[in-house]
Amino acid sequence: MMSRDPLDELFETAGSGNRRALGKLLTMVEKRGETAAKVSERAHRDAGQARVVGVTGAPGTGKSTITGRLAAASGASRPAILAIDPSSPLTGGAILGDRIRMDNHVGNSAFIRSMATRGHAGGLAVAVPDAIRVLDAAGCDPIIVETVGVGQVEVSIAAAADTTVVVVTPGWGDAVQANKAGLLEVADIFVVNKADRPDARGARRDLELMLDLGHRSGWRASIVLTTAIEGEGIDDLWTEIERHTAHLRESGELIRRRCRRRRDEVADRIELELRDRVHQIIQNQSGEFALGRVDRNELSPAAAAELLLSTLTSDKPPEG
Ligand SMILES: Nc1nc2c(ncn2[C@@H]2O[C@H](COP(=O)(O)OP(=O)(O)OP(=O)(O)O)[C@@H](O)[C@H]2O)c(=O)[nH]1
Ligand SMILES: [Mg+2]
Missing domain, CATH: 3.40.50.300 (P-loop containing nucleotide triphosphate hydrolases)
Structure with missing residues (x-):
């Protein structure tokens, strides 16, 4: 027998009314990160x-x-x-x-x-x-x-x-x-x-x-x-x-509302991801370096922001 995807199994158990399985899935999406993304993707298939x-x-x-x-x-x-x-x-x-x-x-x-x-x-x-x-x-x-x-x-x-x-x-x-x-x-x-x-x-x-x-x-x-x-x-x-x-x-308003909801979520997700990356950039080596120059007034805040922004847009191109 083929081994089944544990996530599929968890969804199946939750779908049969098992509260513990459902609770587990919710905990998984709450934590964010890779697992959350998988659960979200899997849920998307059957939701609506x-x-x-x-x-x-x-x-x-x-x-x-x-x-x-x-x-x-x-x-x-x-x-x-x-x-x-x-x-x-x-x-x-x-x-x-x-x-x-x-x-x-x-x-x-x-x-x-x-x-x-x-x-x-x-x-x-x-x-x-x-x-x-x-x-x-x-x-x-x-x-x-x-x-x-x-x-x-x-x-x-x-x-x-x-x-x-x-x-x-x-x-x-x-x-x-x-x-x-x-x-x-x-x-x-x-x-x-x-x-x-x-x-x-x-x-x-x-x-x-x-x-x-x-x-x-x-x-x-x-x-x-x-x-x-x-x-x-x-x-x-x-x-x-x-x-x-x-x-x-x-x-037809139901469809319109749900479309709006999904569009908003796309923007919210991008915003959240960008916010995380802003923190990463500021805290990494080049961020620290640029901020040090701002401290010494060798670089204006605007110039530093522009410099760091360019690293934000250049790295990590979209997959697929
Ligand atoms: N007199 C009266 N009290 C009510 C009624 N409905 C709720 N309460 C009381 O109002 C208080 C607050 O009720 P909740 O249902 O916790 O209100 P809530 O809006 O969920 O409160 P939060 O989540 O804390 O914002 C409780 O003490 C309820 O018993 C009502 O119809 N009449
Ligand atoms: Mg309440």
């Missing part, structure tokens, strides 16, 4: 089936509670949750807390994985799509990606989904805050969570007003009220996600 839902919003708005309940409400046999925290290290207690909260709601059906930045946030721009690709190739669906926070990085990660859900709460601030953070443009669905608190309707009204002002053609972001701790409104939210998915497919 899963619906990807991004959930974002300010800290504490109830994203994890919603996400966990949503996975259950989807009725899917193999939902997956990726919880991403761009600001905290991998061992962050908040993430562990999230995990427990989500497990409570989902029973045992959803596969849950936390990811955090190691080093700089740029790594996430590559690690997240790879993780989604692996989950997708392993047959998970839907894949729900929760990002904490409303900064640029968080918003761009969440917006890389097929459907982007933005969670606000009554008193989180009015729609103006969501607008400032650029959430109005990326939201396909708004959730006003903690509807058990006063003035959830007011929050909905504010959002409606903001949406009236900046009309996007095609799909107008819908607004769903939820009380996630009670599970109220979660079915409505899932229905709305399905309605959006249908809209994406029928309008």
Whole structure:
């Protein structure tokens, strides 16, 4: 018998629902480097089936509670949750807390994985799509990606989904805050969570007003009220996600979005690779030499940069 590629085997095991195998693959892509590239390439072959839902919003708005309940409400046999925290290290207690909260709601059906930045946030721009690709190739669906926070990085990660859900709460601030953070443009669905608190309707009204002002053609972001701790409104939210998915497919927007996502990833990958190489160049011998000359004012910073840049573009030509 021919010996099989161990990676194929790992994918097969993960595809049959084995969580350890899936976890292993995710660890492999997280680490970057050659193995990650192989896993990514292999996953790319089978990916493209899963619906990807991004959930974002300010800290504490109830994203994890919603996400966990949503996975259950989807009725899917193999939902997956990726919880991403761009600001905290991998061992962050908040993430562990999230995990427990989500497990409570989902029973045992959803596969849950936390990811955090190691080093700089740029790594996430590559690690997240790879993780989604692996989950997708392993047959998970839907894949729900929760990002904490409303900064640029968080918003761009969440917006890389097929459907982007933005969670606000009554008193989180009015729609103006969501607008400032650029959430109005990326939201396909708004959730006003903690509807058990006063003035959830007011929050909905504010959002409606903001949406009236900046009309996007095609799909107008819908607004769903939820009380996630009670599970109220979660079915409505899932229905709305399905309605959006249908809209994406029928309008051709799904293909456009996914194309944009892949193009963005190409640029992100180049950027990450270049950043690594910039560090290498500065730290190597000729870099040190040039920097020494800058120290002694024999060379201007601009001239040194140009000199070192020429080594960046000349070495390591593209393969193939
Ligand atoms: N009153 C009320 N509390 C809620 C509701 N949903 C969630 N919470 C509570 O809000 C707190 C934060 O919920 P999480 O689901 O962890 O919120 P999160 O947005 O994931 O938080 P981070 O990941 O830390 O940003 C918890 O104490 C929840 O129990 C709700 O509908 N009503
Ligand atoms: Mg959370």
